[in-house]
Amino acid sequence: MLLPFREGHLELPGDKPVFFIRAQFSPDLDEDWKKVLLCEQTSRSDFEPLESAGFNCVNRIEGKFDLGLCLLTKHKKENYGNVARAWEHLNEGGVLVCVGGNDIGVKSFEKNIRKEIPVVDNLHKNHCRVFWMRKDGESGSAPQEWLEFSKPGEFIPGSGYLTQPGMFCWEKIDKGSEFLVENFPRKIKGAVADFGSGWGYLSRHLLEKYPDLQELDLFEDEHLAIDVSKQNLEKCGLLDRASFHWTDLSGPPPKPNHYHWIVMNPPFHRSARTDVGLGIKFIENAAKCLKRSGSLLLVANRQLPYEKALEEHFVRTERISESIDFKVLLASTVKR
Numbered sequence: 001m002l003l004p005f006r007e008g009h010l011e012l013p014g015d016k017p018v019f020f021i022r023a024q025f026s027p028d029l030d031e032d033w034k035k036v037l038l039c040e041q042t043s044r045s046d047f048e049p050l051e052s053a054g055f056n057c058v059n060r061i062e063g064k065f066d067l068g069l070c071l072l073t074k075h076k077k078e079n080y081g082n083v084a085r086a087w088e089h090l091n092e093g094g095v096l097v098c099v100g101g102n103d104i105g106v107k108s109f110e111k112n113i114r115k116e117i118p119v120v121d122n123l124h125k126n127h128c129r130v131f132w133m134r135k136d137g138e139s140g141s142a143p144q145e146w147l148e149f150s151k152p153g154e155f156i157p158g159s160g161y162l163t164q165p166g167m168f169c170w171e172k173i174d175k176g177s178e179f180l181v182e183n184f185p186r187k188i189k190g191a192v193a194d195f196g197s198g199w200g201y202l203s204r205h206l207l208e209k210y211p212d213l214q215e216l217d218l219f220e221d222e223h224l225a226i227d228v229s230k231q232n233l234e235k236c237g238l239l240d241r242a243s244f245h246w247t248d249l250s251g252p253p254p255k256p257n258h259y260h261w262i263v264m265n266p267p268f269h270r271s272a273r274t275d276v277g278l279g280i281k282f283i284e285n286a287a288k289c290l291k292r293s294g295s296l297l298l299v300a301n302r303q304l305p306y307e308k309a310l311e312e313h314f315v316r317t318e319r320i321s322e323s324i325d326f327k328v329l330l331a332s333t334v335k336r
């Protein structure tokens with residue numbers, strides 16, 4: 001990201017404000033950058049390190065800028081949406097710098113951008129590519145279709161759900177979650193949490209199926225998903241028992257010793273990498289947030305090794321259902 005500035009291709013911003021979409025903390029962002037950067041981040045786990053390092057952070061940028069930075073993610077359509085939105089936040093003459101790893105297909109992304117907006121130049125180093133565009137009378141604009149990817153929409157045809165690129169399973173309902181709903185137990189009641197609630201699929205079914213469920217806390221790292229989950233539950237008239245928490249569940253347990261039930265389809269990716277450790281952290285936190293007599297219900301791909309962690313933290317673990325691809329595990333009574 002900083003290479004074009006270091007090599008003199010682009011001028012440093014001086015005192016002028018700069019937006020940074022999908023910002024991530026890096027020690028290379030020195031005090032001069034810190035003074036001018038407005039960091040946009042909707043992932044709690046990326047937001048927190050920036051905030052604690054003293055960066056100015058928001059969920060959504062506003063205003064006009066002469067310089068913008070955009071870190072590309074593994075979500076291709078989100079990237080188109082972010083470029084389109086970033087373009088609207090640039091003053092005439094402003095520059096947008098995009099950077100991404102080869103592993104997310106940055107080269108072909110740049111090629112597609114060039115079809116609509118002329119790219120001034122690019123550099124590549126360390127399996128990453130940075131390219132930049134200048135907004136002036138001749139520089140074209142991003143298609144409306146790209147801008148639509150930066151807003152909630154009914155991207156799952158016929159489902160009635162709102163989703164948005166940049167969140168888990170925004171184009172389809174997850175098969176594992178569907179399998180979990182089909183295998184929900186007869187009774188779930190009391191205080192319940194949905195860990196990694198996404199755009200609200202499991203929560204909706206929990207609230208619809210279980211009238212004795214008194215309160216449902218939705219915990220999710222991605223703010224875009226929290227926003228649409230609220231709208232999805234509101235559309236079904238299910239808001240009154242639901243509360244929403246923008247939380248990184250790989251951090252400290254949010255409500256220790258509180259829940260009768262926790263339900264989840266735990267994540268097993270961090271950025272573009274598989275990370276079973278994240279799912280195991282979810283299980284550890286669930287054990288801490290459940291009452292001693294509480295139960296954890298989860299679905300996972302069959303090959304994911306969660307049983308050992310469940311046996312470490314719970315007195316009983318049973319596989320209540322399985323298919324060729326998935327298993328539903330029920331763990332009860334926390335070891336304390």
Ligand SMILES: C[S@@+](CC[C@H](N)C(=O)[O-])C[C@H]1O[C@@H](n2cnc3c(N)ncnc32)[C@H](O)[C@@H]1O
Binds near residue numbers: 267
């Ligand atoms: C497999 S998805 C399940 C989503 C949703 N429950 C569903 O069934 O569609 C896992 C969810 O966990 C969220 N997640 C990932 N890392 C997280 C973290 N550290 N803290 C909280 N949520 C996280 C993801 O954003 C994603 O929405």
